[in-house]
Amino acid sequence: MHESIMVIEDEKAIADAIAYALKREGYTVEVIDRGDLAAKRLSETRPDAIILDVMLPGMDGYDVLKKLQDKGQIGVIMLTAKEDIVNKVLGLELGADDYMTKPFDMRELLARLKSLLRRMQAVGEKKEPGETQLGGVKVHVARRSVVAGEQKLELTPKEFDLMALLVSNPDRVYAREQLLDLVWGMDYYGGTRTVDIHVQRLRKKLGPDHGEIIQTVHGIGYKASGGYSEN
Numbered sequence: 573m574h575e576s577i578m579v580i581e582d583e584k585a586i587a588d589a590i591a592y593a594l595k596r597e598g599y600t601v602e603v604i605d606r607g608d609l610a611a612k613r614l615s616e617t618r619p620d621a622i623i624l625d626v627m628l629p630g631m632d633g634y635d636v637l638k639k640l641q642d643k644g645q646i647g648v649i650m651l652t653a654k655e656d657i658v659n660k661v662l663g664l665e666l667g668a669d670d671y672m673t674k675p676f677d678m679r680e681l682l683a684r685l686k687s688l689l690r691r692m693q694a695v696g697e698k699k700e701p702g703e704t705q706l707g708g709v710k711v712h713v714a715r716r717s718v719v720a721g722e723q724k725l726e727l728t729p730k731e732f733d734l735m736a737l738l739v740s741n742p743d744r745v746y747a748r749e750q751l752l753d754l755v756w757g758m759d760y761y762g763g764t765r766t767v768d769i770h771v772q773r774l775r776k777k778l779g780p781d782h783g784e785i786i787q788t789v790h791g792i793g794y795k796a797s798g799g800y801s802e803n
Contacts (some may be wrong), residue, residue: 607631621647707798737797
């Protein structure tokens with residue numbers, strides 16, 4: 573069964589073009605033209621990925637992203653006419669996996685979507701079902717779940733992928749460029765600031781008792797460190 577994609581875009585010509593291209597690729601597609609309606613629909617269903625415009629009636633794309641933060645593993649590609657770095661960083665901080673500026677090439681959008689879906693699937697299949705524990709943090713790759721202490725964390729796809737990579741390879745130091753390649757893929761156009769943003773968000777979600785397991789290696793990048801066991 574092909575993946576389901578929700579297109580949240582109020583410009584009908586753009587939404588129709590995206591939906592047509594996705595359907596030709598075999599995806600199941602749902603199009604919604606208002607942010608508030610999309611947020612309501614997302615409380616009822618869980619698509620594999622979302623193509624999300626920033627400027628929407630009813631509720632903008634950033635607020636839709638905020639509503640998604642407790643929905644777990646849904647890939648998000650944001651679309652916007654804005655080109656400034658502040659808006660790109662805000663989208664990433666709120667959980668977007670990728671970012672495209674209008675006007676865009678439809679072939680590039682499809683390529684990025686396919687790459688995002690492949691990476692999400694690959695991380696889930698990378699290891700047999702089992703639980704890796706680092707300190708008080710447990711990562712179950714097959715279930716794509718993370719528990720810190722007794723608290724199950726709600727992570728975006730990229731947050732989970734980054735967490736799983738670091739925790740599964742304790743004390744291994746990764747340069748930011750390596751993390752970009754391994755988690756976001758070689759075709760990702762963002763910079764290393766993306767990695768820093770996701771690490772900051774992970775530490776915040778892990779909380780003061782567990783956030784220290786992701787350690788900064790100054791001048792290089794990051795590693796995860798703590799008591800390690802694998803079941």
